[in-house]
Each structure stands twice: as structure tokens, then as C-alpha cells.
Amino acid sequence: MMFAPILRGRGAGLAAGLVVLALGGAALAAPFSRSLSLQGVTYSVEAWGEGSMQQLTVQARRNGKPFATVKEEIEGRVIGAEVEDLNSDGQPDLFVYVESAGSGSFGTVRAWTSSRAGNLLPIHMQEMGAKEASGYMGHDKYAVVETRLVRRFPVYRPGDSNSKPTGGTRQVSYKLVPGEAMWQLKPVDSTTD
Numbered sequence: 001m002m003f004a005p006i007l008r009g010r011g012a013g014l015a016a017g018l019v020v021l022a023l024g025g026a027a028l029a030a031p032f033s034r035s036l037s038l039q040g041v042t043y044s045v046e047a048w049g050e051g052s053m054q055q056l057t058v059q060a061r062r063n064g065k066p067f068a069t070v071k072e073e074i075e076g077r078v079i080g081a082e083v084e085d086l087n088s089d090g091q092p093d094l095f096v097y098v099e100s101a102g103s104g105s106f107g108t109v110r111a112w113t114s115s116r117a118g119n120l121l122p123i124h125m126q127e128m129g130a131k132e133a134s135g136y137m138g139h140d141k142y143a144v145v146e147t148r149l150v151r152r153f154p155v156y157r158p159g160d161s162n163s164k165p166t167g168g169t170r171q172v173s174y175k176l177v178p179g180e181a182m183w184q185l186k187p188v189d190s191t192t193d
Contacts, residue, residue: 036083038092041114045096047078052101054078058094058112060120067118074110076100084144086176087183091115093123093176095149097142103162107140109149113176113183125185128172132190135167149174149185155192168192 031048044059056074060067080097087093093113100106111123128136135155143150151174155167170192174185 032078032081034081036081036094038083039085039090041083041092043081043083043092043094045078045081045094047074047096049077052076056096056110058096058120060094060112060114062114062118065118067114067120070112070120072110074098076106076108080142082144084147086144086147086149088147093183094120095142095144099140100138104138105140106138107142107151107153109142109185111185121182123176123183123185124179125174126187128187128190132170132172132187135165135170137162137165139165145173147175148188149176 031046032054033044033046035042035044037043041060041062044057044061046057047054049055052075054074054077056070056072056078058070076098078096079099082095082097083092084095085092091114094111096110098108098110100108109125111125112120113123115121127133135157136153137156139153141152143152151172152169154165155170156165157167160166170190172187172190175188177184177186
């Protein structure tokens with residue numbers, strides 16, 4: 001199977017641009033397809049589906065040798081992907097950004113790291129603490145910034161409508177840390193402006 005042209009460099013591949021098409025009364029999300037390379041590993045990300053569910057397929061190769069393919073059904077639509085080595089261990093990490101259907105557009109991240117043995121290992125994203133989540137109602141935007149994954153979202157005060165948040169914008173930074181069973185994206189600091 002052929003994929004989109006390979007995007008290279010740090011932060012390459014931040015992609016937004018799925019179009020929802022109306023076909024015979026059913027909403028069909030246009031397919032998402034990106035290939036991203038870093039440190040000799042090429043990740044290929046594809047997603048497609050109807051309504052609020054998509055099939056996500058992640059393939060990886062190191063110097064032409066394939067890893068096992070990951071296939072998952074996800075709720076929402078893939079809106080972007082980035083590759084970076086967040087913990088500087090020589091094993092690039094893949095971040096796939098997913099947006100839920102509906103007015104909140106709640107964001108999630110599906111993430112993997114490559115292993116020297118040629119496997120894709122899942123990365124778990126920890127929940128925000130009460131302080132970071134205060135005023136959260138979705139509309140997330142994610143990006144890799146240097147050695148952190150950054151999540152930005154509008155802050156809602158009591159009485160704010162979904163379309164008019166008045167509490168500014170919060171930025172939560174996540175650091176990639178080892179966990180007992182898998183790597184973890186741990187919230188390490190937040191600011192509100």
C-alpha cells in the first residue's frame with residue numbers, strides 16, 4: 001500500500017484537514033494518511049470511517065524492516081500526527097491527534113514509541129489533575145514543542161456558553177516518563193493566559 005509523501009523534520013506532519021463529506025445521508029470522514037520519518041524509523045498513519053468512528057492503522061519500518069501493524073477502532077476523527085523523540089533515547093515516538101464529534105471537540109492522543117527490537121509500544125497519556133482540568137470543556141489543540149507534548153484549550157468559567165469561553169487559554173505540558181508497564185505522558189506543568 002502506498003502512503004502520502006514522507007514529511008521530514010521535527011514537527012513535520014502536523015496535519016489538520018479532514019473534510020466531512022455527505023454521501024447518501026451518511027457522514028463519511030475523508031481518509032487521513034500521513035508518513036513521518038525520524039531517526040531511521042518511518043511511521044505510516046491511516047484512518048477512515050463513517051460517523052463518529054474510524055479505523056486507525058499504524059505501520060512502522062526501520063531501515064525497510066517492518067514492525068507489527070497496529071489496528072484500532074477509535075471514537076472521533078484523526079486530525080493530525082507528529083513524530084519526535086521526546087525523551088531523547090534514540091527511539092522516535094508517534095503522536096496521533098484525535099478529535100471527538102460534537103460541539104466540544106474533545107481531543108485525545110494515541111501514541112506509540114518504537115523499540116530497538118522492532119516493536120511499537122503504546123504510550124499512555126495520564127489524565128489532567130483537578131487544577132489543570134478546572135474549566136476544561138474540550139476544543140483541545142496538541143503539538144510537540146521541543147521535548148514536551150503541549151495541550152492547549154480554552155478555559156470556561158461558570159455561565160460561559162460553549163462558543164464564548166472567558167477564562168483565557170490553558171497550556172498543559174506533558175513529559176514522556178517510564179511507567180511500570182508502559183511509557184507515560186505525564187502532565188508536569190500548566191499555565192493560563
